Every structure is written in C-alpha cells, then in structure tokens.
Amino acid sequence: MKELRILSGIEIDEDSSAVASLHQLTGLKKLAIYKLNIREGGQTFKQLRSSIEYLCSCGLQTMAINDESSNFINSLDTMTTPPRYIIGLELSGKMERPPQWIKELNNLYKLTLSVTVLQTDTFKLIQDLPKLFTLTFTLNATKDDRDIVDILEENKQLTDREIIIPPGGFKTLKLLRFFATMVPRLSFAVTGKEVMPALERIDMRFEAFEGIYGIETLKSLQEVHLSVGNQADEITKFLVQDLKDTPKYLDEKYANKWPKIITE
Template sequence: MAGLVACNPDKRREHWENVCTTIFPESGKVGAYELTQEEVGRIVSHCYNDMSAEIQTCSLYLSIFPKGCKISRKHLMRRWIAEGIVCEKDGLGVDVIAETYFNHLIRRKIIQPVEHNGNGKVKKCVVHDMVLELIVKKASEENFITVIGGNWLMQLPSSKVRRLSIQDNDSKHAKDTEKMNLSHVRSLTIVGRLKKQLSSHSFGIVQVLDLEGCKDFKQHHITEICGMFLLKYLSLRKTDAKQLPDKIGKLKNLETLDIRETGVVELPKAVCQLEWLVNILGGDKTTRKALKLPEDLKKKMKALKILSGIEIVEKSSDLRHLTKLRKIAIYKLKTLKSDPTLEALRSSIEYLGGCSLQTLIIDDESSDFVKSLDGLSSPPRFLVALELSGKMIKLPNWITKLSALNKLTLSLTALRTDNLEHLSKLGSLFSLTFCIRANQQDREILAIVAENKMYSKGVIIVPAQGFESLKLLCLSGPLLPILRFSSVAMPELEKA
C-alpha cells in the first residue's frame, strides 16, 4: 500500500478513503484490526490492478522463478528483452526501459531488494510469498506462464503452453509435462535436474532457454539445443557444459549467450556467424577462469555490447571494430608478451572509450599492461565503472577526468596517500574498493603493498576534502595499511 501511495502522489484524500472502504469494509471497528487472508488478497489485487499494462506484464513474468529465489536484476532484464516484453519507447533503448520498469516494481514493493552492487543499484531481489502467489495465479489464468512443480498446485493448461517453468523435475511432474501440448512453447525455464525435455522436435520455436544451475547436463543436450533455430536467449550458467559445438553457428537469432561458471573455456569459430549476438557472458569471476575468443570475432559481430570474462590472446587483442561495446571484462592477459599485441589492446580501449564503453574490467596479474594505460592520449570519458587489478603504484593520469565514474575497484597495490588525493576529485564516485583476492600471494605484489604501507611513515592519510558523493568504501587484502581519517573526510560515507 505504501508503494501504491508513493506512485500516485496526485491522488486526493477522498480517493484513498474510498480505497480503504473498498478493501477494508470493517475498518470502522474500534481497537486493533487484524487482516483476514481475503483482505490481504484484495490489497495485493488492488495494487496490481493500479499498475500500467506494461508493468503488469513484467510483474507476471516473475512467476517464472521459484518461491524464495533471489532474482538477478540483469538476468531478469535480459529475459524481458529477449521475450519482447520490453521495447524501445520515446526514443529510449530497451535497456533503459527495462531498468525503468524494474525500478518501478521496486518502488511499488512488488519486488524487494536483498543485495546491492557497488554502484548502489539493486543486484538481486525477491518477491514476497503472498505477492508471488497472486502473480502465479494470474499468470496461469491468462495462460501467460505455466508453472510445473515448485510450491504451487496448478491445474494443467487446457490450451497451448507458451511459457513453461519447470520448478520440480520429479517423475510425477515429468509425466504432467508429457501430457501437455509443447509445440507452441517459446520460453522454457528448468530449475533443478535436467531430464529429457530438450528435444528440438518438442521445442522447435523456443526463443528463451534458461537452464541456469541445472544438474545432469550432458553434451548431447547441447546438440539438441543447436536445433532450436529461433533461440534468442541461452543460459547454460552453472551447468556441466564443457564445450560448444560448431553447430552453435546455426542459432542465427541468438542475442545472449551465458556460459559463466561452466567448463567452456573457448568459443568455436562458428560463433562468429551469430551476427545478432549482443551479450557474451563467460568465465568465472571468483576463480578468474577466462573464455578465449575466436580470431574472427571482430569482423562480423558488430552488434556486441557486452564481452565479459574473456581472455585476450595475440590474435584477439584488436577490438576496435566492436564500436557498440559497453562492457569489457578481461579476466586473463597471461599470454600477452609482444609489444604490438599490447599496443593493439591499448589502442582498442582508447578508441572504444570514445564510443560507447561504460564498464572496463582488467585483471592483469603477470604483465605490465595496466601500467601502460597511463599512456592513453584521451580518457575513456563515458566510463561509469572501472576495475583495474595489477601491480600498480601510480594511477593513470586520466583517471581524474572520468566525470561520470561512480564505481571504482583497484588493486590494493595502488593504495597510497597521493592516489587518494587524486581520487577525491571524482565528484560522482559512489563506491571505492581496494582489494587483493585471497589467492593472490605473489611476493612482488605483497612487496608493493608493504612499500605503500610505509608511505608517509606507515600511515595512509585520507584527504579531508573531496569524495563528495562516496557512500561505500571497501578494503580487502592479506596486508592492510593503517588509514587515518579527519573528522570531515568522506562526508557522505555510509558503509566501510
């Protein structure tokens, strides 16, 4: 109800009195008033009916996910886009519209934040059980989504199934699935164990296939998937997938390929045939296992916006042709030795920084590439998030010119008083992190940390001025220096 009121600031007192009378006919009682289950249902229904048709559709889509599931914001938004639920509007791109709808659901309290990113945005959310129960019921009534298993006892649909979410894959529910007409399913989500539901004959027009976290994934499943020629969204994240076959090139409509935290460490050349591919999500952020790209990636894949979790090798270091790239996350640079290769990558970052690049992540454990970024002739001025991990003492001289930067993550090797003075000038900076991961016990790195610890007689001084917007400060590593704050340093800091 608070979300309903917040989203209708122009409504007068009389309107809210009528709402209360409709929902709570017994509200005139004296003393404590305990809501009945029926009244709770009327509250949720009224709040749902007050939303626009687009927001209602986005909320119905939440029934795809099991009860109590922590839903990733980016995951949800990418699926909305792939399903065509979110479209361009008023000259704004689908990504902007999707984020607007997500934020509206947060404001409405339809979804509740449970985890935030370093830039302050919601990272994961949940749906309240009572709200989800209503959403699942309405999605079933409108034949929008069919949920099998999980916590819901739903009647099998009498008409064609269009979106199917299998949340419990035991033998009983497998038989229920076999009774349904699946030839019109265009969205398939399987939670738990993967049985035999992936026949391309049964799911010939599937556009969204989400198998994240599925157990018992076998190589023959990928062969079946490569026969689903209309696929736009494919997630094999956290499955036992080991390799992508050349037949992946048949998925000409594919826009999102998510193979994070799998055994896939190299993309086949056939991926270059997927000219509509927008998102390549690979590697493992925790272990920094990286994904090798095919050599011809840059020649055809002009639609790419996100390259995450990749390894740069000599033949894939020139990325200048990917002018729509908004995010590059490089997890490995170990094979780079030649100056021409390093120069090609540095030139690509400089060029793309003047196009659409907004997020740059580079993990450079063994080479000096991060240091060489100081030589960029012009800064990547549109960056909103930057992560540089390497043997750094001096920061790139252009870093103070990043006026839009709100999230910055650096190796602990760069933690010095002079660097903090430079960073304090970043007026938009929301989050600042200095970290060394636990598995980084390189003697040279620790030596740099120790040297910085002794800088200014062993005390790192946080400047009294600047950091006007900083709300989150994080220090993490095996060897932390002493920091000294004045009483007026970092005036907006909320969490450290």
C-alpha cells in the same frame, strides 16, 4: 558483432588473433578481461591498447582488466584521451600506479583498484571525482601474498607508516571497501576538516589489520563490516576487538556517534 553490448570474462594471450579487430565492436558497453598473458611492447599489446582507447571514445561504459604479469594496466596512463564515458572501472593485478586520467572521469560511479596502489597519493588523485559512489581496493586471489605485504610496507613508508584519507573531497562516496591480505593503518582524523562526508559504510576483509582511526569524525558513517581471516594473528584480533569495545569507554555523547561494528 557490431551490435554486441557485453564482452565479459575473456582471456587474451599472444595467440588471440581477434584482438586486431576488437576495435570494430563499437556498440560495446561493457568489456571485462579477467586474464592477460601478452608480451609487453609486442604487437598484441599495442593492438589491445589501441582498441581499448578507440572503444572508450565510442561510448564504453564499464571496463574491467586484471593484469598479473604483462604490465598492460600500467601502460594505460599513456592513452591520449581519458575514457570519458566510463561509469565503472576496475583495474586489478600487478599495478604500480593508477592512470592520472582517472581524475578526469566525471561520470565515474564505481571504481576498483589493486591494493598495490593503496597510498595517500591515490586518494588525493581521485578525491574530486563528482559522482563516485563506491571505491574498492582489492587483491586478486592469484597474487603472491608475500609480494603484496612487501608492496604495502613500501607504500606505508611514503606516509610515515599510515594511509591518510585527505579532507575536502569524496563528496558523494557512500561505500569504501578494502579486500586484501593486510590492511595498513588508515586515518580519517583531520582536525577541523571534513572527511568523506557522505560515507555510510566501510567493508574490510583481511588476514592482518593495523587499525582504523578517526571513524567517529565521519558524520554519515553507519556501519563498519570486518571479515577476519582464519590466519589472523593475536594483534589483529586485539585491534578488531578494541574497535568493537571502544563505545564502552566513551561518554554517551560520543558513543552515539560511533558506527556499528560488525565482525564475521
């Protein structure tokens, strides 16, 4: 199977004996692990991390790992060298921090991270990636909603209850997406400084929403898509409607800069 190019949709547990020989798939271009059920620090845990590091050095281009319980994705920060050939990376599940080597992925085109690392510092970490086109923060459906809300609340406390998108970076980013139970307050407004100059579209799917500010400063933004869940409260509905109605209260000069707001 050394000529295998795609290995996708697999589950790995403590009985997965093939993990020890995974590193032999040197022709692999895409690896997607949808579920991990392994013991932290155990033999399978160590073999998998070693194999992934080796495959990344052999030219792996797309990697997706969903880890709800084993703490494996948090251990990826200890890789000795970054996966330099990666163009698509997805790390979802119970993630405490993004690997610091992400900032060195100069070929990265598409990045998906767990909403549990939705923080201002995460944006600062990745803002200088030279080819990043799509950035997504997502929540896996099996994650406990209450747990996610608590994590997002803790994240907001680090930056005075809002996520601030830093200026001066994301030169190539065109699509920004948030798929979560709750999307915290997001701010793009930085006086006199350019923020995400190439961004054309924002997609959001949520049950609770705390607002998005400064979108009129995004010079390339054309559309904002909002998908509101059935359990949304009245405050969330009000904020969404207010976002749609804003151009009515602006001078024509500024109303023309307002992106199209599309709700579902």
